Amino acid sequence: MSARTTLRARWQRLAEPTLVRRSVVSVLLAFVLVWGVLLCYIFMTYKHTITNDPGLQKYGDALLVSLQDVTNPAHAAAAIDSTETWTYIRRRQIGIFPGKTLHALSDADGNPVFASHELKTLNLPPRHPEAVGVITEAIAEGTVYRIYTGHNARWALQVFEPKRTDAAFLAYNGRFILPYLLLAMPFVLVPVWLSVRNGLKPLQQLASRIARRNNDDLQPVGFDAQHRELKPLEQSLDTLLARMRQKVERERAFVQDAAHEIRTPLAVITAQAHVMARSQSEAERTQAQAHLEQAIARTSHLAQQLLDLAALDEAQRPTPRDLDVAQWLRAALAQAAPRAMARQIELSLDAPDSLTTRLDLPALESVVHNLLDNAVRYSLAGGTVAVGLRVDDGGTTLQLAVQDDGPGIPAAEQGKVFERFYRGPGHAASSGSHNDAGHATNGSGLGLAIVRQAALRMGGQVRLGQGLGGRGVGFFVEIPLAARRG
Structure with missing residues (x-):
């Protein structure tokens, strides 16, 4: 390293702001202020004296x-x-x-x-x-x-x-006061410097402790703060590390589950492709092709839901846009209508003619499409799916409900249906389970997790409730409205 580079590094280190230097400069400025105040006081006293006495x-x-x-x-x-x-x-x-x-x-x-x-x-x-x-x-x-x-x-x-003259008076008294302030300055600056320096030692110890940690160490800091001012910092760090630890654990489990889920359809694709290539029977090849297409569809569906969930997990949110939620919801039900008609499921909508507000459209799409897909896929043939949309009496919350009259979800499973890749035991599409992970062919176990994450991104929540006529299940989403128009 050259002498010039060393000199530049030292200068940059000296020029770097420090709390100790800031405190010392603040005290110096306080002395200058005291000097000015005393000088003004002496001058005003002088003017008063020569006028009145x-x-x-x-x-x-x-x-x-x-x-x-x-x-x-x-x-x-x-x-x-x-x-x-x-x-x-x-x-x-x-x-x-x-x-x-x-x-x-x-x-x-x-x-x-x-x-x-x-x-x-x-x-x-x-x-x-x-x-x-x-x-x-x-x-x-x-x-x-x-x-x-x-x-x-x-x-x-x-x-x-x-x-x-006033200038001569101020100059003389300014010089007269200055030595006294200079004499007192070290007796103030030194205690302040020592106090700030000693006060920063616990912070330096905390920083050193954190710097020595491994990159993957997310355990609590373990710093026993003795000073009341440092306890909120220690608690905040421990809370942040706990959240990061939970997030890492969730992501690790998510990656493992995703790898496991993708492995199954890939295995099916490999096996059926082998059958199509080796089989001499046209019927076997036709059946293998059907299984292959089904596995590809499942893989595509899983990949799309993984992408949707990853997009919802991103910290940056899109800017809300003006949207007529009622008209948009009618279009969403029209898209789901062919699949519902194929299973003889009746779709109904209870919503105002128009309901315009500002919303995060991608998040709303994730909520509605997954709830409708879940309801249509796992309702019994010939059943009913009812969708409701309204704004609460205060005009501050958008309320969306998707209910059916199917067999519902057992009470023991209701607390787990929003977990990623959760599958209810023994559930399949034919049984009417609302956990979309339950279908061995089409379900991925991510639909309801996407719904929950999308609702959270909009600042809302989703909960389970009763279905239609005391049967089935209902999903109720509440989204706070920042501003409502129309």
Whole structure:
């Protein structure tokens, strides 16, 4: 493996999403969010403070109080000059306040006592009597100044403080908060990382246990989950494996039964073909040909039913289509009529003139054709087969019934008739058995299994019930309707 390939593989591994990395990134994003929330809170507090409780107002009032006992203008000017110098030094030491605070002092008669040198060039507005006790703002040379105006019995004072911009305030406080968050971050990230890593260990153990299993091992996982959050996963896996185990067992039995069923007609075909090739008697050849055709028909029927059952077992379902079920059912009975007439069986239909809804047509065909074939094939000659179609009172379920007045199915066999390749003991077509597997020549034992599987694919069910006049047997299919029209 080349160095480039190795590097690419490592990069792909690093770029692969992981729950640990996702949790750590989530915590980092949470820290960023906390940083932003704190910064917004400090900014709103700052805005509220300078509006409702301005420090400049307190500063100016304190200066006037300190000067109220000073009578000498020179002393007052020296005090203001000293205060301005001290304030400037402190602002620079703190490093968060821009510029220099400027002062202007005059006596009660309005004579100037002190003025900062910068005021001569800034052209800031003079003192106005109506501005006393109110913080005003003015712009000079691109800088916004907050202006305090106050007076007492001896002196009138103005203080001009450069105002911090919102951007400067946010930048400073953002840098101020960041180190504290960075300091706290490892104490949060490390426990989160360890917690997620340790929390994922049971999942990794479960994955390792499953990876070590053989391909055909469908036994329960056998993982004793100690954590409540993992128990549903373990139970779901065991349930899935159980369903797969049952499905594999069914398919294995199905393949074995299918092989056995196909072996019989193939043996008949081989034997009768041998008779036709070797026999010198025309009668024997004619009889062998009849048996051969019968075996071929049985094999063809079995193969078609195997294909039908395999199609119904597929997970993907066709899109339901709009269908007039009543008219379609009349056509299906017309197709079955010649076989029924050959055995002098009367077919009847009780259905509305029209019943349009959306259904899975291939599944419906499998249900109706197999039930009709079963009823006509195993009813007694001269009997009756009644088909009923209706929708329940709520309009949510399609109900199909196929009943006859034949000998019926013994109670001991009724629970098994829907199993694949099931044959009732000693049943044949002439005896009227409804288990189509019972006929040694034509039955395959798949018809009713196909009916059940088709009903399940449509979300419905099929059950056995009473036949006509207290005799025979009835098959009742219920199919939920997603939408009904007409």
